[in-house]
Amino acid sequence: MKIDTISCKPIAGQKPGTSGLRKKTRVFMEPGYLENFIQSVFNAIDGAQGKCFVVGGDGRYFNRQAIQKILKMAAANGAAKVIVGQNGLLSTPAASNLIRKYKTDGGLILSASHNPGGIDEDFGIKYNVPNGGPAPENITAAIYDQTCSLSEYKIADEPIIDLGSIGERKMGEMIVDVIDPVADYKALMASLFDFVHIRNLFAGGFTMVFDAMHAVTGPYAKAILEGALGAPEGTVINAIPSEDFGGGHPDPNPVWAKGLMDLMMSTNAPYLGAASDGDGDRNMIIGRNAYVTPSDSLAVLAANAHFAPAYREGLSGIARSMPTSAACDRVAAKMHIGCYETPTGWKFFGNLLDADKVTICGEESAGTGSNHVREKDGLWAVLLWLNILAERREPVKDILLDHWKHYGRDYYSRYDYEAIPAEDANKLVDDLRAQLDSLPGKSFAGLKVTKADEFSYNDPVDGSVSTGQGLRVWFEGDARVVFRLSGTGTEGATLRVYLEQYVDTHGNHTQDPQVALKGVVAAMLEMTDLGNRIGRTEPNVIT
Numbered sequence: 001m002k003i004d005t006i007s008c009k010p011i012a013g014q015k016p017g018t019s020g021l022r023k024k025t026r027v028f029m030e031p032g033y034l035e036n037f038i039q040s041v042f043n044a045i046d047g048a049q050g051k052c053f054v055v056g057g058d059g060r061y062f063n064r065q066a067i068q069k070i071l072k073m074a075a076a077n078g079a080a081k082v083i084v085g086q087n088g089l090l091s092t093p094a095a096s097n098l099i100r101k102y103k104t105d106g107g108l109i110l111s112a113s114h115n116p117g118g119i120d121e122d123f124g125i126k127y128n129v130p131n132g133g134p135a136p137e138n139i140t141a142a143i144y145d146q147t148c149s150l151s152e153y154k155i156a157d158e159p160i161i162d163l164g165s166i167g168e169r170k171m172g173e174m175i176v177d178v179i180d181p182v183a184d185y186k187a188l189m190a191s192l193f194d195f196v197h198i199r200n201l202f203a204g205g206f207t208m209v210f211d212a213m214h215a216v217t218g219p220y221a222k223a224i225l226e227g228a229l230g231a232p233e234g235t236v237i238n239a240i241p242s243e244d245f246g247g248g249h250p251d252p253n254p255v256w257a258k259g260l261m262d263l264m265m266s267t268n269a270p271y272l273g274a275a276s277d278g279d280g281d282r283n284m285i286i287g288r289n290a291y292v293t294p295s296d297s298l299a300v301l302a303a304n305a306h307f308a309p310a311y312r313e314g315l316s317g318i319a320r321s322m323p324t325s326a327a328c329d330r331v332a333a334k335m336h337i338g339c340y341e342t343p344t345g346w347k348f349f350g351n352l353l354d355a356d357k358v359t360i361c362g363e364e365s366a367g368t369g370s371n372h373v374r375e376k377d378g379l380w381a382v383l384l385w386l387n388i389l390a391e392r393r394e395p396v397k398d399i400l401l402d403h404w405k406h407y408g409r410d411y412y413s414r415y416d417y418e419a420i421p422a423e424d425a426n427k428l429v430d431d432l433r434a435q436l437d438s439l440p441g442k443s444f445a446g447l448k449v450t451k452a453d454e455f456s457y458n459d460p461v462d463g464s465v466s467t468g469q470g471l472r473v474w475f476e477g478d479a480r481v482v483f484r485l486s487g488t489g490t491e492g493a494t495l496r497v498y499l500e501q502y503v504d505t506h507g508n509h510t511q512d513p514q515v516a517l518k519g520v521v522a523a524m525l526e527m528t529d530l531g532n533r534i535g536r537t538e539p540n541v542i543t
């Protein structure tokens with residue numbers, strides 16, 4: 001095997017964000033761009049010599065070309081083996097499972113998650129560590145350091161590998177094992193859930209629609225829902241992964257999965273609607289006439305997890321990202337188990353899961369998962385809902401109402417202000433940060449601030465500290481607003497404003513969330529003077 005050592009210059013801007021490195025696809029296609037990052041990953045983990053990696057992606061534009069480059073670089077850097085999903089496909093949770101199951105040295109996952117795909121859209125790459133989870137901050141920092149000082153990379157001068165058929169092949173000495181991307185994941189799901197009861201549910205006429213949004217979960221959902229669980233053919237829609245996700249945003253929320261949302265609110269609605277994102281780690285759950293917010297879904301799943309065999313013995317604890325609503329905290333309190341609040345991003349759950357401090361975790365951004373892998377897992381959440389429905393035999397809406405009757409309801413919404421000039425966004429956040437200490441006692445639109453701070457996280461397992469993780473303002477009457485800037489965007493800055501209003505067990509649980517949150521929204525707008533600062537008060541996306 002001929003190995004080329006190519007001299008290169010460091011490339012600016014390769015700092016991994018909330019979830020790996022994300023850029024415009026054309027940026028990733030620039031000569032040396034991907035190579036720089038991959039070599040930096042290998043260098044940051046003391047080289048690839050003799051190691052085994054998992055590689056796969058969500059099938060977006062440039063996925064296959066990127067994988068071929070990674071294979072050549074892995075071979076040139078002395079890797080012993082790379083496990084690749086057939087046709088280069090692996091969902092993020094399936095990749096996490098493979099990394100763990102085959103005790104590999106980690107994996108490279110190619111995806112920009114829910115961001116659109118295509119030559120003019122987004123691409124991304126993320127290194128996951130041997131526990132199957134996203135690299136923690138000390139490793140992403142080491143990778144970034146490498147990208148800033150790299151002077152050469154190694155790449156094999158070899159023909160491309162056939163990824164279309166399953167089987168082992170070789171690139172020089174390195175084994176390339178092309179595997180069925182679904183099989184191991186399907187076996188894992190069958191080990192967690194009661195497939196017999198879920199089969200019976202479908203056999204009894206239960207109907208659902210799963211929208212794979214032209215993304216990677218199509219083959220997984222087909223094999224599991226329509227295959228193993230006997231749901232009728234056609235249950236899974238938009239099931240074939242496409243390079244540009246059918247021209248849409250593969251983001252499972254009421255805005256981007258509007259067709260599914262409309263169906264679920266109509267008289268023809270099936271019993272359950274679900275969707276997942278580009279790389280299969282996010283999920284959306286909708287009952288007939290009942291959208292389940294991700295924060296509520298986390299709480300309901302935690303409260304009912306014992307219906308599934310894997311969680312029958314109970315949960316060791318629950319974790320949520322800070323901006324996620326407090327709904328799951330109420331469940332943890334009733335169960336007398338630990339509850340942890342982490343910064344945004346799945347990487348912060350890894351230590352808690354490894355130390356068995358938590359079993360289930362989730363984020364308001366449609367991410368839910370458990371200790372079965374070290375990533376959030378869209379299809380897992382859908383299957384846990386199905387397992388619960390198979391046991392409780394009640395409509396999703398009734399399960400929600402019953403939940404709120406026991407715990408009260410955390411009305412919740414997130415407002416995204418996209419493509420703000422980065423300067424304006426930073427100034428807004430800086431000014432608000434400077435005011436934090438003086439806010440308590442002041443009133444905005446009639447709501448008095450009780451507390452305000454900037455979130456920083458002390459990891460209880462390894463003692464690491466992550467500062468600057470979002471500004472929090474609490475108001476009297478159990479309301480909270482959180483502000484943070486997105487770490488996954490590729491254009492300008494996105495301000496995320498998270499709004500929350502608790503209504504206790506005796507209150508009204510059936511309001512439109514936007515009505516229930518009106519007072520909090522008014523207070524937020526007055527406090528930030530958002531209209532004058534960014535020229536608009538209406539967000540681009542409300543979830």
Ligand code: G1P
Pocket residue numbers: 018019113321344345346363364365367485486487488489496
């Ligand atoms: C967003 C979500 C966050 C999630 C991440 C990756 O990050 O808010 O919860 O972990 O995508 O899916 P953000 O753009 O807010 O940094």
Ligand code: ZN
Pocket residue numbers: 092112113114277278279280281282
């Ligand atoms: Zn994703």
